[in-house]
Amino acid sequence: MKLNFLAxxxxxxxxxxxxxxxxxxxxxxxxxxxFGLVAINSGGLAHYAGFNAARRGLFAxxxxxxxxxxxxxxxxxxxxxxxxxxxxLYGPANQQFFVxxxxxxxxIVGYMNDGETGPRNGELTGWTINAETNHxxxxxxxxxxxxxxxxxxxxxxxxxxxxxxxQNCVGIAARVERxxxxxxxxxxSS
Numbered sequence: 287m288k289l290n291f292l293a294x295x296x297x298x299x300x301x302x303x304x305x306x307x308x309x310x311x312x313x314x315x316x317x318x319x320x321f322g323l324v325a326i327n328s329g330g331l332a333h334y335a336g337f338n339a340a341r342r343g344l345f346a347x348x349x350x351x352x353x354x355x356x357x358x359x360x361x362x363x364x365x366x367x368x369x370x371x372x373x374x375l376y377g378p379a380n381q382q383f384f385v386x387x388x389x390x391x392x393x394i395v396g397y398m399n400d401g402e403t404g405p406r407n408g409e410l411t412g413w414t415i416n417a418e419t420n421h422x423x424x425x426x427x428x429x430x431x432x433x434x435x436x437x438x439x440x441x442x443x444x445x446x447x448x449x450x451x452x453q454n455c456v457g458i459a460a461r462v463e464r465x466x467x468x469x470x471x472x473x474x475s476s
Contacts, residue, residue: 319367320376320468323422325431325438326459332431332438337460339364339375339473344383344395346458348437353377353471365468366422371411373422376465379472384408385424385442392450393430393443399475415462422460430455 323337325346335347344364345351353360356378365376373383380400387393388407398404412425421428424442431438432452440460443449 320465323460336363344440346438355471357469373413377471393441
C-alpha cells in the first residue's frame, strides 16, 4: 500500500523532502503553495490514503472524485492551497473549505463554490500547516477519518467520536505533500 501510493504520488508531482533537522525543529514548508494531503494513521486502514474532494466533502482513499481538470485527466487526488488561513481547492472555480463544529455540523469539513456563503456555523479560516510536523490542521488539531464503502470521510471533529453517526472513526494527521506542477480542476458539487 505504501509503495503504491508513493509511486502514484511521484507520478503526480507530489514530493516529500527528508530533512536532516532534529525532531521539532523543522522549518516551515517553503516552495510552491499547492499541495496534496496524505493520511497518517500508523498501522491503520487509512494510513497513506491520499485526500480527495468530491460531493462538497473531504475524503481520503475515495475512488469517486471525478474532477473536471484543465491540464490532463483527474489524478484522483485533490490539490489544495492556503491563503490567509483559508483552505482552497486549486482550480478555476475558487472552491473554499469550511468546518462546521456546531452541534449540528459535528466537525463536518466541506467546500463551497465561488459566491456561496456556506453553512450558518461554517468557519472559513483556521487552517494552518504545522511547521514542526508538516501536517495540515484546523484550529491546531488533526482530523478524524470515518470509513465509507470506498474510502474515508474526513472530519475536524474535536469532541465528537462518532460525527454524523459515523462508526469506527480513527484519528489521522494530514501530511502535506508539495505539488510542483499542479493540475487545475473543478471538483464535483453534488
